[in-house]
Amino acid sequence: MSATPQLPPVAKLEQKTVVDLVSKGKRIDDRGLESYRPLEIKVGVIEKANGSAQVHLGKSKVLVGVKVETGEPFPDTPEEGVLTVNAELVPLASPSFEMGPPSEEAIEIARVVDRGIRESKAVDVKSLVIQKGKKVQVVYVDVYVLDHDGNLIDAAAMAALAALVNAKVTKMEMKGDEVVVKGGHHPLPLNNYPVAVTFAKIEKTLLVDPSLEEEQVMSARLTVTIDKNGHVCAMQKGGQYGFTVEELKRAVGLAVQKAAENRASILAVAKG
C-alpha cells in the first residue's frame, strides 16, 4: 500500500519566494536553472570496506560503501555474480527520517541507483563467478544518506559510482569444496559509468539538481541516468504531477550534457 506522503508544512512566504524566483529564471541560491550545486567527492573514506565514497552535493551528504562477499548465484543466472543496492535514510539526516523498516523514499533511491548500475552493465558480473552455478562474489552497494538537503538520488548515484571505481576485490578460487583466497587484490571490473541527472518541475519550469526548498514546492521530479556512451539507461518519474512530452525530450538532451560533466568530476577523483 502506498499513500500520498504527508509533507512537513512549508511557510507560504518561502514557497512563494522559491516559485517567484524560478518563474524569473533565478534560484534561491543564485545558481542557474541548469547548474548543479558545488560537488565534492572523496573516495576510500572507510578503510575496512572494499570500496567507499562520500559525496557532498551542496549540503546533501551521502556515504556509499561497497562490500564484496562470497555467496551463491541466483538459479536463473548461474554464470553471473550478484549485485545488491540498499539505501538507508539515517534519522540524523533529516527530521522526517525515522528508525524502522525502509521507507518508500529509501526503496525508490535504492531502486533507481540499482537500475542505473544494472542496466548499464556497469559491474562486470560475469567476472565475479568463482565456480559456475555454485559460488560467486556478491557485491553489496550500501547507500547511507547522512544529511538531506535535496536531490538524494543524484548524490547517491554519484557516490555509488565513485565507490565502485574505488573498490578492490580479493581474488578467490575453489579448492575442493572450499573457497580460498588466491591472493592479491584487483580493482572491481567495471564496463560502464552511469550517472543520474535529476530534474524538478516548478510551475512550468524545469530545473536541474533541486535543493530541499525546491523539492518542497516541485510538482514532479524526473531522473535520467546516462551511461558512458551517452545512452539513456534508466529513468524514473516521481511526484504528484507529470511532464509534457516536450519537457521530457528536452530533459533527456540536457541530462546527456550534465551527466558527462559530472562523470568527468567523479572519475578524476575516483581513478586518482
Added chain:
Amino acid sequence: MELSKVIRESLEPVVLTDLYPRTTIDLFVEVLQSDGGSRCAGITAASLALADAGIPMRELVAACAVGKVQGKLALDLSDAEDKYGEADLPVAYVPNANLVTLLQMDGALTPDEFETGLNMAVEACKAIHTMQREALKKKYHDIKEVVEEKEEAEVVA
C-alpha cells in the same frame, strides 16, 4: 512497494483529491496473470475503476509500454520480450492535458530512440484512451437499453 508508489503517482494528477479532505481512496490492483505490461494494464484499469466508482477526475489515464527488442522499437512488450529485449519504457499519459504521469525506463536507448519510442507510446495511449471512453459510455448505454425495455413492457401491461 515501488510499484504501488509509481501507480499512485500516475493517477494522482487526475483525481480531484481536493474534494475529499481527510479521506483515503483505496485502490487495489490485482494481477491475475503476469505476462509483461502489468503496471500499464493496472493503471489503465485503475483509472476506469475510479471513474466507475464515480470519483471526480479531470480525465482518464491510459498507459502503454514501448521497448526495444532485437534492435527494433516495439509497443507493449510481453514478458519474454521484456526479459530478453534491450529496453523497456512504460508510459502513462493524460491526452488532453498532454501530461506524462508515469515514466520509467531500464535498458539502453539513444536519446533519438527515446524520442521516437516516447512518441509511439503516446500515440498508443491515445488509442487506449479512446477505448476507455467507449467502455465507460457503453456501460451507461447498456443500462439505458435495459431501462427503456422495462418501461416499454410496463406501458404494454
